[in-house]
Amino acid sequence: MLFKKIKIDLASGCLLLIASCSSGNQQQQMQGPPPAAAVTTDTVITADAVYYDEYPATVAALNQIDLRPQVSGYITGIYFSDGDRVSKGQKLYSIDDQQYEANYQQAVANLAVQKANLTKSQKDADRYHQLDQQDAIAKQLVDNADAALEASKKMVEAAEANVNAVQTGVKYTTIYAPFDGTIGISAVKVGAPVSAGQTVLNTISSDNPMVVDFSVDQKEIYRFTQLQQDGSKATDSTFRLAFGPDIYPYPGRISLIDRAVDAQTGTIKTRLIFSNNKELLKAGMTGTVRVLNNASVKSVMIPYKAVTEQLSEYFVYVVGDSSKVTQRKILPGRQMGASIIVKDGLKEGETIVVQGVQNLREGSVVRIDTAAQKK
Numbered sequence: 001m002l003f004k005k006i007k008i009d010l011a012s013g014c015l016l017l018i019a020s021c022s023s024g025n026q027q028q029q030m031q032g033p034p035p036a037a038a039v040t041t042d043t044v045i046t047a048d049a050v051y052y053d054e055y056p057a058t059v060a061a062l063n064q065i066d067l068r069p070q071v072s073g074y075i076t077g078i079y080f081s082d083g084d085r086v087s088k089g090q091k092l093y094s095i096d097d098q099q100y101e102a103n104y105q106q107a108v109a110n111l112a113v114q115k116a117n118l119t120k121s122q123k124d125a126d127r128y129h130q131l132d133q134q135d136a137i138a139k140q141l142v143d144n145a146d147a148a149l150e151a152s153k154k155m156v157e158a159a160e161a162n163v164n165a166v167q168t169g170v171k172y173t174t175i176y177a178p179f180d181g182t183i184g185i186s187a188v189k190v191g192a193p194v195s196a197g198q199t200v201l202n203t204i205s206s207d208n209p210m211v212v213d214f215s216v217d218q219k220e221i222y223r224f225t226q227l228q229q230d231g232s233k234a235t236d237s238t239f240r241l242a243f244g245p246d247i248y249p250y251p252g253r254i255s256l257i258d259r260a261v262d263a264q265t266g267t268i269k270t271r272l273i274f275s276n277n278k279e280l281l282k283a284g285m286t287g288t289v290r291v292l293n294n295a296s297v298k299s300v301m302i303p304y305k306a307v308t309e310q311l312s313e314y315f316v317y318v319v320g321d322s323s324k325v326t327q328r329k330i331l332p333g334r335q336m337g338a339s340i341i342v343k344d345g346l347k348e349g350e351t352i353v354v355q356g357v358q359n360l361r362e363g364s365v366v367r368i369d370t371a372a373q374k375k
Helices: 002-031 098-133 139-171 218-229 370-374
Strands: 037-043 045-048 052-061 064-067 073-078 091-095 174-176 181-183 202-205 210-217 239-243 253-257 267-274 286-292 298-303 308-310 313-319 325-336 339-344 351-355 366-368
Touching: 052 239, 098 139, 210 218, 210 286, 218 253, 218 267, 239 267
Parallel strands: 037 366
Antiparallel strands: 037 351, 045 298, 052 210, 052 286, 064 202, 073 091, 091 174, 181 202, 210 267, 239 286, 253 267, 298 339, 308 313, 313 325, 313 351, 325 339
8 A cells, every 4th residue: 555655646746747847838938038138239340550569677877887996095085066967087086195106206216226227237238348349358247247237127117117007006096087977976975995996986877868778588589670770760659668657758769689698588688778868867767668569550459348258268249140149269469458459250340249248148139238339
């Protein structure tokens, strides 16, 4: 009896399930297909894709040097104000020269002594040679006189070299500007001790023109070499310098491309040169070099918000017949403001969904939201 009851219960359950499914299908048929999704659309266009490639860059002086003394001593004079523009050959610092001047005077005196010895040796040698002609002196004495004369000549040469060396030391006690430029804040004060070749007194840098250094991938060497060779075009607006939203008002040109690629980074250093008549550029500033793309070419462009991403692939919804959409894979290019270049996947004139893509799937029927389309 229990087995018969279970069979009856199962049969009843199946009947109820079939009835429920039948009722659901009838209800779905009565409701009809899902309503069309409200979207806004746009037409795919082609336009001139004018854009700039951007590279991080650093502003530097064309000439810059740290001033270091070539002699040791105490600073006795500073002949400029911090931040001054200085001219080549202008006197900047002086170092106590008393010791160097004394050494110079001693070297000069020693040279005079050696010249006097040379004169005596010359006279002795001449006298001995005269006696030798008369066969009135031993040959050995003549040879000794000649040797003494040669030694005296060498002593004079050594004394002259010593005078020049000591005189150079005296000259090095005064430090002059090596080129026209701007001098920084002095690192020493009057009375400060300095060491030859070690103490940094100050830094001088040229300020017009200025250079901007940046690195480009080795794949772009040919492009930049062409730009360097085509100097007429490289001086218009090909190279611009930006500091955040601010664009430096004067264009630059390629000054040089480094001799070799960095093996570790695969990049090569490129240097631009910019005029700096208004002194807006300072060494050490960082900014962005903007390089105009090679040429204006017709490119397919669509609104960036029409693109969806799925697992690192990019898609748009294309509106087809009967207002049905098809999900189309695209190959995106550079973003330009609110638009993006499409390298592959779309053709000019096709209609794509711009807003409302989150409610769509393959085959969805759409209707254009005219109110939103006008905004």
